[in-house]
Amino acid sequence: MKRFALAGNPNCGKTTLFNNLTGSTAHVGNWPGVTVEKKDGVYKKLSEPIKIIDLPGIYSLSPYTSEEVISRNYILDEKPDCVINIVDATNLERNLYLTTQLLEIDVPVVVAVNMMDVLEKNGDSLDEKVLEKKLGVPVVKISALEEDNLKELMERAFEASEKKREGVTILENKDLKHLVGDVKIAFKGKKVENPLFHAIKLVENDEIEVKMHEELLPMVEEFKQTLHDETFGNDIEAIIADERYNYISKNFSKVIVHSELADEKKEVKETKSDRIDKVLTHKVLGLLIFAVILFFVFHLTFSENLFFLGGLFKNAAPSFEGSIYEGLFWTDGGINSPGVILFNFFDMSFSAIIDAVSGAMAGALGEGHWLTGFLCDGVLSGLFAILGFLPQILVLFLFFSIMEDTGYMARVAFILDRIFRKFGLSGRAFIPMIMGFGCSVPAMINTRTLADEHEKVATIRVIPFFSCGAKLPILVAIAGGVCEVFGFSSVDLITYSMYVVGVITAIIAVLIMRHSTQRGEAAPFIMELPQYHLPQFRALMIHLWDKAKHFVKKAFTIILASTIIIWFLSNFGWDWQMCEMEDSILASIGKFIQPLFTPLGFGSQLSAFGWVFAVAAITGLIAKENVIATFSVLAAAIVAGFEGTEEGVAEAVVMITNTGITWPGAIAFIAFNMLTIPCFAACATARGELQKGTFKWTLLFWIVASFIGASFVYCFLSMFSVDTLAWAIPCTAVFIALGVLTVFYLRHYERKQDAKVA
Ligand code: GDP
Secondary structure, eight states: OEEEEEEEOTTSSHHHHHHHHHGGGOEEEEOTTSOOEEEEEEEOSSSSOEEEEEOOOOSOSOSSSHHHHHHHHIIIIIOOSEEEEEEEGGGHHHHHHHHHHHTTSSSOEEEEEEOHHHHHHTTOEEOHHHHHHHHOSOEEEOBTTTTBSHHHHHHHHHHHHTSOOOOOOOOOOHHHHHHHHHHHHHHHHTTOSSHHHHHHHHHTTOHHHHHHTGGGHHHHHHHHHHOOBTTTBTOHHHHHHHHHHHHHHHHHTTSEEOOHHHHHHHHHHHHHHHHHHHHHTOTTHHHHHHHHHHHHHHHHHHOSSGGGOHHHHHHHGGGGTTSTTBTTTEETTEEOOHHHHHHHHHHHHHHHHHHHHHHHHHHHHOTTOHHHIIIIIIIIHHHHHHHTTHHHHHHHHHHHHHHHHTTHHHHHHHHHHHHHHHTTOOGGGHHHHHHTTTOHHHHHHHGGGOOOHHHHHHHHHHGGGSOOGGGHHHHHHHHHHHHHHHTOOOHHHHHHHHHHHHHHHHHHHHHHHHHTTTOOOOOOOOOOOOOOOOOOHHHHHHHHHHHHHHHHHHIIIIIHHHHHHHHHHHHBOTTSSBOOGGGSHHHHHHHHHGGGGGGGTSSTTSOTTTHHHHHHHHHTTTOTTHHHHHHHHHHHHHSTTOOOOSTTOHHHHHHHHHHTOOHHHHHHHHHHHHHSOOOHHHHHHHHHHSOTTHHHHHHHHHHHHHHHHHHHHHHHHHTTSGGGHHHHHHHHHHHHHHHHHHHHHHHHHHHHHHHHHO
């Protein structure tokens, strides 16, 4: 099968093009040996299928980032049949910089000028013939978003792939050309492939090239002495970069024709977009709007009292009472949010399945057979407890994807930069953090965009505090359980405030780190605000599908295996005989570690079964979904004939009522799980991303943060609970005093450091 590689700058629309070319055939993995994402898929609309490989987004082919090295090595070593170079028409000159480098490789190249719809909407036009003539390769105007001209692009690429192409350079400086020519001849003599590309890179003193061809260096060095440039001295890399930019601006600055009408239109347009931005990026208003938007996102996902219409609805409710819709569309007089409706739907279906299976098995094997217990209480209830959360996770994700795709997230990064800077981080760090709400793994990988190593370490450490999708079941189930048992009303307020606790802890932790172990200046944050536009339905669906696939796969592998193990450990004693849960292996392990959690409110103070919290916290280290899956398996063992979950909280209710945990303790348990060591996958990623030796401190950091954070939550909330008031006040006071001392110590430490430097 022919292979076409997509290459282009970040944000040029590569992902959009890739998705539209490959549709559901896309496969996501990693490039070997690194954590950079690799995507490939198949284009099927030509006479033969074509494999499309999405290279990482890059600005050049220098050896400075792993993305650049991956792309370069792929083109040089794997020799795709054609490179489709995507350039953003609204940012043409900067994008062509990469093009001038790609042209130097002996590979067929087709240039796809993307975002033509934006250009045309502005009334501008682009003369692709000029580009074609000067670049010497086919140029096709497309809009990846509106799927314009994609077929033609592929046809031209197919044509190009049938012919060999020799690399050409746009360098015009005579001396340089001469030098490059000599080195190229030397390479040719050595039968090196892509001699032109390698020659230019060697002349540039490219790290990789220099290592590979040391023998040619003396010749290059000697010549360089003679080449002197007024501006750059003999920094040849800079001279060459300058040559490229000059060439581009000389030849292509007029390729885009602005009509007068366009200029007028643009003025109007700019003011409109500016006007929106004036509000959305306003210092105070922007933040408020962001907070409100976030609240509504959570409200629409978790609330059982949509838009607080419960009161209105109550009057009408009796006429619906007892109908099959009750419990699905409304709960206790409030209308359910879309997230909750979906959740209930899955939940009811799963309960019905479990009932049917256990009924059928009871009929076939007789009541109380262990196999029924294993299948229904162990496997199915654990699995369904997790799968039931998929719809809510997808709804939350849908909102985040919409914010991202409309360009709003970029505005948020921009407003937060002003605040982040005060804590010693750049706004750039916001993007991995917000990605952390989805999953820590890609978020940690994304910290590579942070230039300062200390900033990167601090960011990686706090990413897990931005509660990921897998922690959602913990939040919803326990918050729901607390509300039901203790008679509180707003589940969404508890979940929202737990997210806020995570964010505040992250801010405090960053502040402390940036003033102590991870000091440094935040790099200046320059970012283009992309144009606002409507999100593309198809792209959203592809995002969601990816997410769902990943989640379901995890449920059927690691989580299924864990629930089976938990079932065995909680039904068998050390003598390998089935026994009561209190005497099981799991119980004895749980009881052993239980005292550790006493200051957090879910340790030794609990009565029978109190150890289940300790066990759930430990199984959560494998995958956070395990916490509730563990509850589910154990609840079935505690309560004979335990019915699957109504609103997903029945497990939590069983745990709370049987262990005697207080509501502050239960909420501290959520906080602990949010702040503690993340799942295996995230730990492995952090370990890969951090420099040697930093990882063990990071683990310690997570342990300390979760114990301090959760015990603070416990003490603080206990002040509102009459029984525990007496000790909660002094404890909270001690916490606050410790906090103040830390700040003073940091000030002192910093002054000492500054004195040292001076
Ligand atoms: P990547 O970083 O190169 O993968 O870029 P993406 O595919 O994520 O695109 C960046 C942004 O540009 C997204 O918001 C896309 O929806 C948008 N985009 C991509 N192609 C087009 C296009 O042809 N026209 C318009 N108007 N927007 C586009």
